[in-house]
Amino acid sequence: xxTLWNNxxxxxxxxxxxxxxxxxxxxxxxxxxxxxxxxxxSSIFLNIIPxxxxxxxxxxxxxxxxxxxxxxxxxxxxxxLYLLIGGRAFCSWVCPINMVTDSANYLRKKLELDRVQGVKxxxxxxxxxxxxxxxxxxxxxxxxxxxxxxxxxxxxxxxIVFGLGFGWAAMLIIFLFDLFVLxxxxxxxxxxxxGFYSILGKFxxxxxxxxxxxxxxxxxxxxxxxxxxxxxxxxxxxxxxxSGECTNCARCIEVCDxxxxxxxxxxxxxxxxxxx
Amino acid sequence: xxxxRPKIKKNKKQPISDxxxxxxxxxxxLGLAAMSGFVWSAYIDEATAxxxxxxxxxxxxxxxxxxxxxxxxxxxxxxxxxxxxxxKPGDHKPLGTPYFVPRDVPCYMCPDIPCVPVCPxxxxxxxxxxxxxxxxxxxxxxxxxxxxDESCIAFWGIQCDACYRAxxxxxxxxxxxYEKNSRTGKHAFMKPIVHADTCTGCGLCERACVxxxxxxFVLPRENATGKAGDYYIKGWDKNDEKRLENAxxxxxxTELSKKSAMDxxxxxxxxxx
Numbered sequence: 123x124x125t126l127w128n129n130x131x132x133x134x135x136x137x138x139x140x141x142x143x144x145x146x147x148x149x150x151x152x153x154x155x156x157x158x159x160x161x162x163x164s165s166i167f168l169n170i171i172p173x174x175x176x177x178x179x180x181x182x183x184x185x186x187x188x189x190x191x192x193x194x195x196x197x198x199x200x201x202x203l204y205l206l207i208g209g210r211a212f213c214s215w216v217c218p219i220n221m222v223t224d225s226a227n228y229l230r231k232k233l234e235l236d237r238v239q240g241v242k243x244x245x246x247x248x249x250x251x252x253x254x255x256x257x258x259x260x261x262x263x264x265x266x267x268x269x270x271x272x273x274x275x276x277x278x279x280x281x282i283v284f285g286l287g288f289g290w291a292a293m294l295i296i297f298l299f300d301l302f303v304l305x306x307x308x309x310x311x312x313x314x315x316x317g318f319y320s321i322l323g324k325f326x327x328x329x330x331x332x333x334x335x336x337x338x339x340x341x342x343x344x345x346x347x348x349x350x351x352x353x354x355x356x357x358x359x360x361x362x363x364x365s366g367e368c369t370n371c372a373r374c375i376e377v378c379d380x381x382x383x384x385x386x387x388x389x390x391x392x393x394x395x396x397x398x
Numbered sequence: 399x400x401x402x403r404p405k406i407k408k409n410k411k412q413p414i415s416d417x418x419x420x421x422x423x424x425x426x427x428l429g430l431a432a433m434s435g436f437v438w439s440a441y442i443d444e445a446t447a448x449x450x451x452x453x454x455x456x457x458x459x460x461x462x463x464x465x466x467x468x469x470x471x472x473x474x475x476x477x478x479x480x481x482x483x484x485x486k487p488g489d490h491k492p493l494g495t496p497y498f499v500p501r502d503v504p505c506y507m508c509p510d511i512p513c514v515p516v517c518p519x520x521x522x523x524x525x526x527x528x529x530x531x532x533x534x535x536x537x538x539x540x541x542x543x544x545x546x547d548e549s550c551i552a553f554w555g556i557q558c559d560a561c562y563r564a565x566x567x568x569x570x571x572x573x574x575x576y577e578k579n580s581r582t583g584k585h586a587f588m589k590p591i592v593h594a595d596t597c598t599g600c601g602l603c604e605r606a607c608v609x610x611x612x613x614x615f616v617l618p619r620e621n622a623t624g625k626a627g628d629y630y631i632k633g634w635d636k637n638d639e640k641r642l643e644n645a646x647x648x649x650x651x652t653e654l655s656k657k658s659a660m661d662x663x664x665x666x667x668x669x670x671x
Contacts, residue, residue, distance in 0.1 A: 151471065193468070252430075256438070265461065272438070272442075280486075283471065289486060
């Protein structure tokens with residue numbers, strides 16, 4: 123039991139946060155709770171603090187909408203939050219689609235699909251930045267928030283809070299895509315919201331740090347990481363994981379038996395480095 | 399053919415230069431982006447096409463509303479009557495935007511309009527439902543009630559004033575017009591009339607209507623009204639005459655027939671008989 127907790131402590135915490143947020147949002151609509159009202163696009167925390175999705179606001183801006191002060195404050199709150207805890211912390215700690223893609227990944231591993239398809243990934247992880255740029259161009263030309271009309275994230279989240287409709291189909295599509303077409307396909311390659319938070323995450327404070335002296339090169343971390351390219355320093359150099367594409371999911375930390383990976387604050391680590 | 403073969407082989411062996419690789423990769427990226435961009439835009443164009451939707455009070459014009467609504471559902475949560483819904487996949491409405499179906503649950507026109515001030519983006523515009531610094535639901539414009547006088551039983555001569563009684567702007571937005579029923583000779587028609595200048599489109603009338611499918615129903619104002627244009631002016635109304643100041647002149651040209659008038663008399667006999 124101890125090892126189970128040890129190997130999944132962050133995963134359990136993440137599920138707790140993800141589901142907890144869903145319950146709070148659901149309760150606001152179903153039973154009139156006032157802790158967290160709205161949904162991931164825009165919400166109010168404790169009836170005072172506004173929070174808004176900065177990527178949605180960016181699309182609104184591109185579409186030519188007038189941005190209100192309330193919205194900009196909400197955008198500021200969310201931007202600061204993710205600058206603190208890691209841009210793509212949204213992806214692995216908040217986004218409901220994470221549970222869909224994680225389960226697709228789990229099943230993929232169980233079925234050993236990589237042995238059928240080979241480990242070489244046929245698609246670039248930069249697609250998300252193209253989709254991000256494209257969404258802003260389309261928002262500008264069509265005068266609507268382009269990604270918000272197709273976003274499976276909002277569809278799933280809105281669905282759980284306000285009624286699903288055919289939203290389950292969007293989730294199933296992503297599950298099947300990640301399972302049979304492309305490993306880490308949606309979250310790791312296509313999702314423009316992930317792309318947006320990757321860019322934001324370049325500047326964020328809390329990072330996973332690698333301690334090379336402790337590393338035994340077992341490569342368990344690379345095995346579980348959904349964004350392997352960010353772990354390029356493993357076994358080579360003691361560095362923080364500086365790529366914004368790291369989701370701070372902490373899977374690498376919990377599978378590491380050698381204390382070679384841990385969370386720390388970026389600037390402190392850099393000071394230490396310059397001090398050496 | 400045989401002459402060409404060695405040429406092809408030679409090309410294959412040559413390594414692709416970095417510049418060529420870069421240009422080709424960029425072209426590939428741009429091409430894929432253009433392709434998916436068209437598919438994406440086409441879907442958005444269809445998905446946001448006019449849907450005869452009724453929006454919450456204070457909503458911006460549909461075009462601006464689609465730009466500005468962030469689809470957070472705070473208006474839906476604020477509505478105490480569960481009137482407002484968020485469009486789900488499968489509803490065939492612009493995804494995630496709020497709307498209401500008055501036959502199911504109409505807008506009960508709360509005086510404090512809780513759905514409007516919570517809107518974080520101003521897609522529900524407080525100013526449009528404010529008079530003299532106070533919220534005023536009576537000036538909301540969610541739509542306009544329309545009566546189908548073929549299916550309205552009051553127009554048949556059966557006494558019914560359900561819509562008139564249900565209207566929250568009682569005696570203002572819907573009035574009853576009395577008219578002699580010449581079929582019986584001794585009864586009156588009591589016909590409901592909607593007044594477009596005061597109707598807010600709340601839909602309480604549609605909810606109250608007794609017919610199987612409502613004979614009075616709310617449409618977005620844009621769809622429920624016509625427009626006389628600048629050519630027709632109420633000459634007896636000084637205010638209406640002012641519209642002429644902004645009237646646009648359009649010159650049209652009709653080609654004159656080059657045939658002589660005499661021919662039309664002689665040739666056109668077939669049309670007469």
